[in-house]
Amino acid sequence: MDENLLMSQPAVATRRDPFDRGKFGPQLLTEGEAIRQAVVRARQAGKSVGLVPTMGALHEGHLSLLETARTECDLTVVTIFVNPTQFGPHEDFRQYPRDLERDLAQLGRGGCDIVFAPTNEAMYPAGYTTSVDVGQLGQVLEGEFRPAHFRGVATIVLKLFQLAPADRAYFGRKDYQQTIVVRQMVADLNVPIDIRVCPTIRESDGLAMSSRNVYLSADDRRRALSLSRSLRLAEQLVNEGQRDVAVIRAQMQHEIDAAGGVQVQYLAFVADGTLTPVERIDGPTTIALAATVGKTRLIDNLLVGK
Numbered sequence: 001m002d003e004n005l006l007m008s009q010p011a012v013a014t015r016r017d018p019f020d021r022g023k024f025g026p027q028l029l030t031e032g033e034a035i036r037q038a039v040v041r042a043r044q045a046g047k048s049v050g051l052v053p054t055m056g057a058l059h060e061g062h063l064s065l066l067e068t069a070r071t072e073c074d075l076t077v078v079t080i081f082v083n084p085t086q087f088g089p090h091e092d093f094r095q096y097p098r099d100l101e102r103d104l105a106q107l108g109r110g111g112c113d114i115v116f117a118p119t120n121e122a123m124y125p126a127g128y129t130t131s132v133d134v135g136q137l138g139q140v141l142e143g144e145f146r147p148a149h150f151r152g153v154a155t156i157v158l159k160l161f162q163l164a165p166a167d168r169a170y171f172g173r174k175d176y177q178q179t180i181v182v183r184q185m186v187a188d189l190n191v192p193i194d195i196r197v198c199p200t201i202r203e204s205d206g207l208a209m210s211s212r213n214v215y216l217s218a219d220d221r222r223r224a225l226s227l228s229r230s231l232r233l234a235e236q237l238v239n240e241g242q243r244d245v246a247v248i249r250a251q252m253q254h255e256i257d258a259a260g261g262v263q264v265q266y267l268a269f270v271a272d273g274t275l276t277p278v279e280r281i282d283g284p285t286t287i288a289l290a291a292t293v294g295k296t297r298l299i300d301n302l303l304v305g306k
């Protein structure tokens with residue numbers, strides 16, 4: 001990350017009054033105490049506050065969360081922080097795309113009120129040691145391949161909820177397991193915030209939007225389409241009456257294999273709203289998958305059997 005960017009004034013104009021929405025772009029805050037005061041003051045003034053945690057490199061998926069937050073809340077806060085503790089030692093923390101100026105411009109156009117973009121040192125000062133253990137929910141699916149990921153996610157999300165004690169926080173269904181983990185954490189730790197889950201936004205050809213899609217070569221991108229295609233195929237099979245998970249999984253795998261160069265890490269069928277595997281589609285079921293396409297790791301999911 002270009003630390004200087006966070007220290008200096010943003011290139012886009014900022015404004016002082018967080019309720020004067022949309023005129024000059026969002027107000028950029030980098031200090032924990034500043035964001036806490038802004039949120040607490042807004043709530044004391046009777047305003048509802050919506051929080052959208054992100055790692056930046058924003059796309060329409062992120063902006064859709066902001067849009068929903070704007071319709072439901074008086075004041076919107078988007079956080080931008082590439083959280084080091086949710087990346088494994090051999091993952092893409094360093095390469096992860098970062099472009100704060102572009103993000104601020106997009107958020108300005110999207111009508112965001114406040115952007116909170118802290119430095120690593122502000123979030124994890126020297127001597128930092130506490131983290132949130134999410135138990136078994138963090139060990140399955142993504143957790144099998146990214147063992148410390150949800151510890152990092154839960155820890156940063158709880159910290160953001162503490163720094164920006166909003167009424168509601170907005171998450172994308174794209175990261176299905178994350179929504180389960182976060183909901184469980186706020187229930188278990190009595191965090192007074194309403195978790196809202198918004199639909200996955202896709203490219204016109206079906207690819208789920210992701211900040212990591214920029215890593216895909218043209219060839220990889222074409223292969224990656226087999227993932228959303230396999231989910232649509234599963235949906236079609238369920239709509240036609242197929243209930244046997246083994247049959248659906250085999251056809252999905254066949255669809256993905258036909259693209260070549262796509263390695264499935266997991267292809268899971270779970271009762272919707274949980275991470276509990278099912279063998280038959282007898283109710284709302286989420287099909288969640290992860291795969292590598294070249295060097296890029298992608299996840300996607302779809303709700304079937306509604």
Ligand code: AMP
Pocket residue numbers: 053054055056060061062064065170171172173174175198199200201202208209210211
């Ligand atoms: P990230 O910046 O990848 O950590 O994502 C921040 C938030 O945006 C998370 O709640 C994600 O689930 C959500 N998000 C990411 N991609 C999409 C998408 N394609 N559609 C909807 N939400 C998304």
